[in-house]
Each structure stands twice: as C-alpha cells, then as structure tokens.
Amino acid sequence: MGRITLDQITKSFGEAQVIPPLDLTIEDGEFVVFVGPSGCGKSTLLRLIAGLEDVTSGEIRIDGKPATDLPPAKRGLAMVFQSYALYPHMSVRKNIAFPLKMAKLPQEEINRKVENAAQVLNLSPYIDKRPGQLSGGQRQRVAIGRAIVREPAAFLFDEPLSNLDAALRVNMRAEISELHQQLSTTMIYVTHDQVEAMTMADKIVVLQAGVIEQVGSPLDLYNHPRNLFVAGFIGSPKMNFITGPEAAKHGAHTIGIRPEHLRTSKESGEWTGRVGLGEHLGSDTFLRVETEFGEMTVRTIGDFDARHGDTVYLTPDPARIHRFDESGLSIR
Amino acid sequence: MARASSTSRKLTVTVFAWLVGLTLFFPVLWTVLTSFKTEAEAIADPPSLLFFNWTLENYVVVQERSNYFRYFWNSVLISVGSTVIGLIIAVPAAWAMAFVPSPRTRGILMWMLSTKMLPPVGVLIPIYLIFRDMNLLDTRTGLIIVMMLINLPIIVWMLYTYFKEIPGEILEAARMDGAQLRNEIIHVLTPMAIPGIASTMLLNVILAWNEAFWTLNLTAAKAAPLTAFIASYSSPEGLFYAKLSAASTMAIAPILILGWFSQKQLVRGLTFGAVK
Numbered sequence: 001m002g003r004i005t006l007d008q009i010t011k012s013f014g015e016a017q018v019i020p021p022l023d024l025t026i027e028d029g030e031f032v033v034f035v036g037p038s039g040c041g042k043s044t045l046l047r048l049i050a051g052l053e054d055v056t057s058g059e060i061r062i063d064g065k066p067a068t069d070l071p072p073a074k075r076g077l078a079m080v081f082q083s084y085a086l087y088p089h090m091s092v093r094k095n096i097a098f099p100l101k102m103a104k105l106p107q108e109e110i111n112r113k114v115e116n117a118a119q120v121l122n123l124s125p126y127i128d129k130r131p132g133q134l135s136g137g138q139r140q141r142v143a144i145g146r147a148i149v150r151e152p153a154a155f156l157f158d159e160p161l162s163n164l165d166a167a168l169r170v171n172m173r174a175e176i177s178e179l180h181q182q183l184s185t186t187m188i189y190v191t192h193d194q195v196e197a198m199t200m201a202d203k204i205v206v207l208q209a210g211v212i213e214q215v216g217s218p219l220d221l222y223n224h225p226r227n228l229f230v231a232g233f234i235g236s237p238k239m240n241f242i243t244g245p246e247a248a249k250h251g252a253h254t255i256g257i258r259p260e261h262l263r264t265s266k267e268s269g270e271w272t273g274r275v276g277l278g279e280h281l282g283s284d285t286f287l288r289v290e291t292e293f294g295e296m297t298v299r300t301i302g303d304f305d306a307r308h309g310d311t312v313y314l315t316p317d318p319a320r321i322h323r324f325d326e327s328g329l330s331i332r
Numbered sequence: 333m334a335r336a337s338s339t340s341r342k343l344t345v346t347v348f349a350w351l352v353g354l355t356l357f358f359p360v361l362w363t364v365l366t367s368f369k370t371e372a373e374a375i376a377d378p379p380s381l382l383f384f385n386w387t388l389e390n391y392v393v394v395q396e397r398s399n400y401f402r403y404f405w406n407s408v409l410i411s412v413g414s415t416v417i418g419l420i421i422a423v424p425a426a427w428a429m430a431f432v433p434s435p436r437t438r439g440i441l442m443w444m445l446s447t448k449m450l451p452p453v454g455v456l457i458p459i460y461l462i463f464r465d466m467n468l469l470d471t472r473t474g475l476i477i478v479m480m481l482i483n484l485p486i487i488v489w490m491l492y493t494y495f496k497e498i499p500g501e502i503l504e505a506a507r508m509d510g511a512q513l514r515n516e517i518i519h520v521l522t523p524m525a526i527p528g529i530a531s532t533m534l535l536n537v538i539l540a541w542n543e544a545f546w547t548l549n550l551t552a553a554k555a556a557p558l559t560a561f562i563a564s565y566s567s568p569e570g571l572f573y574a575k576l577s578a579a580s581t582m583a584i585a586p587i588l589i590l591g592w593f594s595q596k597q598l599v600r601g602l603t604f605g606a607v608k
C-alpha cells in the first residue's frame with residue numbers, strides 16, 4: 001500500500017516561503033511525476049514527503065497514518081537520488097544489503113533478497129564490485145536495487161536520469177516504467193524534463209513557484225491545459241501564443257496553437273509567413289516562421305521542402321485552438 | 333630555446349628546493365651527528381662534520397642516568413590518548429558543523445581556532461591552579477586532558493574540512509535506508525572519512541608528542557614525557573652538548589620514523605581539499 005496525502009503543507013526557509021499551502025493526494029500504485037522549471041519547489045516537495053526536510057505546517061499522511069513527524073527511516077519510503085548516493089566504500093552487494101542490515105533482518109533473508117534484486121536488475125556480474133568501478137547506468141541500477149529490496153510503500157525518484165547520456169536515459173526510462181508495471185508500487189518521480197513526464201506518468205503534477213498549476217494525466221495536460229503556464233510547459237516544441245486582434249476574433253485574450261496543429265502549405269492558408277530556420281529531421285520538419293503575430297514554430301510530418309526566406313501559409317486546426325482569458329486561465 | 337630555458341629554470345628550482353630542505357634538516361642532522369661525538373669534540377672549534385671518533389658512549393650514559401623507556405611510554409600514552417579522546421569528541425562536533433550548519437557555525441569555528449592564537453602562558457596560572465586543586469599535576473590523565481583540549485580545535489577543523497567533501501546526499505540516503513544517527517556515523521560517514529581521520533590522527537600525535545610548554549610546566553617526574561627528558565639534559569650545572577644531543581635524538585627518533593612511513597598520508601591530509 002502507498003497512498004500519500006499532503007494536507008495544507010507549507011515550507012519556508014527562514015523568511016522565504018518556497019511552498020505555499022498545498023494539497024495533493026497520490027493514490028496507491030500510481031506513477032506520479034512532479035514537473036516544473038528549476039527552482040519550482042518540486043525537489044523540496046519530494047524531500048518533504050521523504051522526511052529529509054521538515055514541513056513548516058500542514059500534515060503528511062501515508063496510508064492514512066500521520067507521518068509528518070516521523071523520521072525518514074520510519075516512513076517506509078525509498079529514495080533514488082540524482083547523484084545515485086551509493087556508499088563508495090561498500091561493494092554493490094553491501095550497498096543493496098544496507099537498508100536490510102539496518103532493519104536487522106536475518107542474514108539468510110538479506111542474502112536471498114539481495115540476490116533477487118541483483119538478478120532483476122541484471123547486476124549479478126558486478127555484485128562484488130565497488131560503485132567506482134561501475135558505469136553511470138549500472139550505478140543507477142544499484143541505487144534502484146537498494147530501493148526495491150526494502151519493499152517500500154512508495155519510491156521517490158529525484159531527477160534520477162539527469163546524469164546519464166541521452167541513449168542510456170531512454171533505456172532507463174523504459175526500465176523504470178517496466179519496474180513500475182512489475183511492482184505496481186507507488187512511484188513519485190521528479191524531473192524538469194517534460195518528455196520523461198509525458199512518457200512515464202500516470203499523473204503529472206505541474207509546479208511553478210511552489211504552487212500546483214495543474215494535476216492530470218499526460219494527455220489531459222496536453223489537450224486541456226488549465227492555464228498559459230501549463231500550455232507552454234507541456235509539449236515540445238512549445239505552444240505558439242498569439243495575442244491582440246487575432247485572439248479577439250476567437251473571443252479570447254490569448255490563443256495558443258501547438259506546432260503540430262498548424263497545417264503548412266506553399267499555396268494558400270489563413271496566415272502568411274516567411275521561413276526563418278528550418279530543421280529537417282527526415283521524420284519531421286520543424287520550421288521557425290516569421291508571421292505578422294511574431295515568430296511561430298511549425299511541425300510537419302515527413303520532409304517539407306522549405307528553405308530560409310520561402311513564403312509559407314499556415315492554417316490552424318480550429319478544433320485545436322486553445323483560448324485563454326486576461327488572467328491566463330483557459331476558457332472552456 | 334624554450335626547452336633550454338625551461339631546463340635551466342627546473343635546475344634553479346631544484347637547487348633552491350634542496351637548499352631550503354637542507355637548511356631545515358641541518359639542525360636535526362647536526363644533533364644526530366653531535367650525539368655520536370665525545371663531549372670535547374662536540375664543542376670543538378672549528379667543528380668537525382664527519383671525521384671524528386664515532387662513539388655510542390653518550391647513549392649508554394643517558395640510558396644509565398635516566399630511564400628512557402619510562403619517558404617514552406609517557407609520551408606514547410599522552411599523544412595517543414589525547415588524540416583518541418579528541419577524535420571521539422571531534423567526530424560528532426565536525427559532523428554537526430559540516431552537515432547541519434547553523435548561521436553561527438562559521439563563528440564557532442573561528443572562535444575555536446582563535447583559542448590557538450592565545451599565548452599558552454596567558455592561561456598557565458589558572459590551569460596550574462585548577463590542576464593543583466584537582467590533583468592532576470604530574471599525572472598522565474592531566475596531560476592527556478590538557479593536550480586533548482589544546483589540539484581539539486585543530487582536530488575539529490581538519491575533520492570539518494574532510495566531512496565537507498562528503499556529499500550530503502549519501503548521508504541522506506543512509507537516513508532513508510533506515511540508519512539512525514549512530515549507524516550513519518559509524519557505517520557511512522566514518523569509513524568514507526578514514527583517510528582524513530588517519531591524517532588528522534597522525535598530525536595530532538606528532539603535535540602532542542612535540543608539545544613542550546605544558547608538559548614541562550605540569551609534570552615533575554612521574555608523568556614526564558620525552559620533552560621533559562630532553563630538557564633535563566640542558567641543566568645549569570654544565571653544558572653536555574653530546575649527551576643533550578643523544579637524548580634529543582632518542583626523543584625525536586620514534587616520531588621521525590612514524591612521520592617517514594606516513595608522509596604520503598600526511599601530505600594528502602594537509603593539502604586535502606586544496607585541489608580536487
């Protein structure tokens with residue numbers, strides 16, 4: 001079981017309040033991703049749940065039981081850190097066994113669980129090596145191994161993939177998702193990478209300046225962003241925003257249209273523009289187009305033959321236009 | 333051209349380094365050489381560097397006149413004892429300052445260090461009186477306490493700088509893994525800081541071994557360490573350079589040997605954190 005409830009929690013460092021009163025419920029077995037720009041309070045929030053930081057006020061409950069004043073070890077949570085935080089003086093085996101040793105489990109049971117974890121994570125060949133002799137991906141797996149042997153109520157991941165190279169990151173992303181399928185334990189995952197958020201999460205929590213901007217499934221956030229911030233943060237490349245008379249035509253202060261929802265043509269269309277930069281990836285083409293509303297990004301499937309200075313016509317998909325009022329909230 | 337100038341530059345630096353090294357080492361060498369001379373040769377003018385009648389007589393006399401091993405044993409007990417007790421106190425203190433710093437931590441560290449800038453003689457009388465009232469004069473316990481207190485700021489500072497180098501996330505990981513503070517310090521922090529702790533220990537043993545002011549003033553006969561042993565040969569009833577040198581050589585030999593074998597650790601310890 002791993003249902004985590006945050007009830008009106010706040011966190012201040014001295015005078016500065018980094019998290020104003022915040023409510024959030026994480027259901028048992030859910031994969032929740034906290035996403036937001038650097039300094040938005042997502043790591044602080046995770047550390048509050050872990051117990052590595054004390055909340056200033058409010059209550060944390062794990063499976064209905066108050067956990068606000070429990071030390072980290074008593075909360076039954078396991079954490080994987082950005083730097084892996086392995087014990088450099090211990091072998092892989094001892095690293096994974098450490099939490100079990102601290103829990104004073106009998107030695108045979110520790111051995112059995114460590115062997116199991118090593119097998120699941122393909123660590124058996126390295127089990128007697130030190131962390132310093134392992135690659136980044138292997139170290140990350142040891143950190144995960146150390147977390148899973150405890151059979152925690154929930155896993156907390158603090159930007160675990162940001163030290164890995166791009167290819168390995170894609171692999172580890174898949175491995176962590178698969179692990180979640182296997183264990184169906186609650187996972188809370190912090191990242192600033194919205195691709196990680198979109199691909200892994202059951203539920204995304206978008207944070208800005210300690211405030212939850214929106215909570216929802218990845219596609220929910222993509223299709224129905226609640227405000228300008230979420231609209232701009234979720235989706236890659238970023239959504240294009242237009243203000244002024246063109247937005248007023250749609251009865252809004254600002255309208256937003258995603259690059260993939262603009263039809264591009266060389267003959268005719270609603271808006272006219274001049275191609276600035278073109279990125280031809282083969283599978284897709286990204287164009288930066290200078291229009292009367294400012295620069296817009298366009299994505300077309302396959303190769304679209306447009307060079308710098310060419311005139312192109314853009315037509316937005318009317319069903320995909322997002323409308324926002326003056327305060328930046330979405331108009332439904 | 334560039335190559336030639338860099339070679340001559342290297343040569344200059346090397347010669348200079350040797351000169352500095354020999355200047356520093358010369359008094360020690362001279363003491364050792366003098367200890368093998370007769371008293372007459374020891375004060376001969378001009379002095380002879382190597383060509384004299386080598387003799388072990390001074391060592392025999394020194395050992396006959398005073399029991400070297402009793403002093404030696406006192407030195408060992410005092411330097412090792414004060415270092416071990418100092419470490420037991422300093423590890424938690426340095427842990428607190430490195431990992432849960434408060435706005436006052438910097439100030440406390442500076443204050444601790446400032447006590448080392450105080451001339452010891454300034455507190456000699458109060459400490460002497462306290463020791464007299466507590467019956468600690470001329471006891472090993474008393475000297476262990478005073479040496480420990482005197483070196484504590486250095487131990488705390490050195491450990492603090494080592495602990496600062498250990499990433500806090502590793503200790504947080506230990507906390508998440510269920511380690512209580514005691515286990516966190518014993519199983520995670522201390523093993524990671526072993527090199528630092530070792531060089532702190534070595535440096536402190538050396539400092540305590542060489543300390544003369546307190547050992548001379550607070551001991552008479554029973555607890556006197558090797559510093560007092562040397563001092564006892566610089567007596568007013570006549571100059572015995574050769575015997576004084578023999579006593580000095582016997583006093584510095586153990587620490588010199590210890591220092592020689594652990595110089596790698598020591599250098600690493602003293603420059604740790606300066607370059608990554």
